[in-house]
């Protein structure tokens with residue numbers, strides 16, 4: 001596309017906008033079922049958005065309200081992801097995690113989590129006594145804990161690379177430096193206006209189906225589609241999640257999570273596949289997406305970690321990176337669910353928009369892709 005000047009009109013059956021893990025998985029699923037698919041990404045490469053700024057945890061499906069899309073797609077997506085990683089040699093590990101109740105916290109909260117997990121068909125959690133906890137992870141200071149054996153970690157970049165390869169092998173086309181500016185409804189679909197950063201290089205592309213998988217940009221883009229009613233676009237809010245790396249070894253063999261906090265799962269320990277440790281994410285609400293990690297948050301991190309690991313050494317915490325959660329509910333507004341909306345929800349023909357795809361979006365990506373495919377087939 002980049003070498004063509006002036007306005008050019010082209011036609012394609014499906015356009016997926018946004019090459020994060022959700023857009024990649026969706027484009028792949030559509031291409032594998034025989035659709036003609038173009039995947040557009042505004043940046044210089046795939047996976048540079050929130051898909052590369054997260055904990056890389058394969059969630060078991062524990063925390064989400066029963067019957068929510070998050071609960072359903074996380075549990076399905078987790079199994080699909082483990083199977084996919086095995087078959088496609090994507091580095092991953094079913095490392096397990098402990099959800100710990102600190103010495104000063106109410107252990108009854110663990111029972112509520114256990115109940116939620118059961119309601120979501122997650123039946124493998126084990127309630128551990130303080131002695132069990134010490135036997136498993138002697139460095140922890142905890143009153144009690146839950147062990148989740150089906151939680152794991154994945155190399156998210158290797159996963160996205162593999163999804164892209166499948167997509168291209170199935171005949172799909174990936175175009176980077178292609179920013180969708182707006183969409184105009186036509187009789188049979190949407191006319192997309194796409195720029196490549198070069199003012200002179202504008203493409204007009206007609207597509208029967210458009211899938212908006214632009215993460216933090218989803219609301220802004222949807223509002224530039226003339227057929228999308230404003231009332232169907234949720235207001236966007238942002239909650240930054242900072243990570244601090246830990247220099248030196250940590251004395252843990254599995255992921256360690258505190259009790260969840262409003263807006264996130266609490267500052268937890270994740271281990272990557274190389275064994276390096278990082279802590280995060282915290283929850284910092286912001287007006288616009290903000291990816292700067294502020295070193296002065298170190299003391300807050302150390303205090304949060306001390307609640308379950310008294311031996312943490314504050315000076316070993318180093319600012320690492322930040323992600324931003326695409327929120328659709330403001331601070332204090334309670335639980336939010338994924339929104340995956342097709343024409344029967346919003347009325348705009350040939351369009352599927354995804355909003356609020358925060359955690360567990362990585363875990364759920366393959367199940368989200370199947371959900372979008374089914375929505376498209378039902379509506380086509």
Ligand SMILES: Cc1cc2nc3c(=O)[nH]c(=O)nc-3n(C[C@H](O)[C@H](O)[C@H](O)COP(=O)(O)OP(=O)(O)OC[C@H]3O[C@@H](n4cnc5c(N)ncnc54)[C@H](O)[C@@H]3O)c2cc1C
Pocket residue numbers: 017018019020021022023024040041042043046047048049050051052053054055056057058059178179180181213214215216217221240241242281322323324325326357358359360361362363364
């Ligand atoms: C702090 C944090 C921790 C998390 N931890 C986990 C975890 O451990 N496990 C888990 O399952 N999930 C986790 N998540 C959630 C997970 O990271 C996201 O749900 C997932 O990455 C969302 O992927 P996406 O493809 O929707 O978004 P993105 O990866 O952001 O992709 C959107 C893409 O759209 C592109 N784009 C935007 N606008 C346009 C446009 N107009 N035209 C063309 N392209 C455009 C962007 O450049 C970007 O590449 C976490 C999220 C955060 C923020």
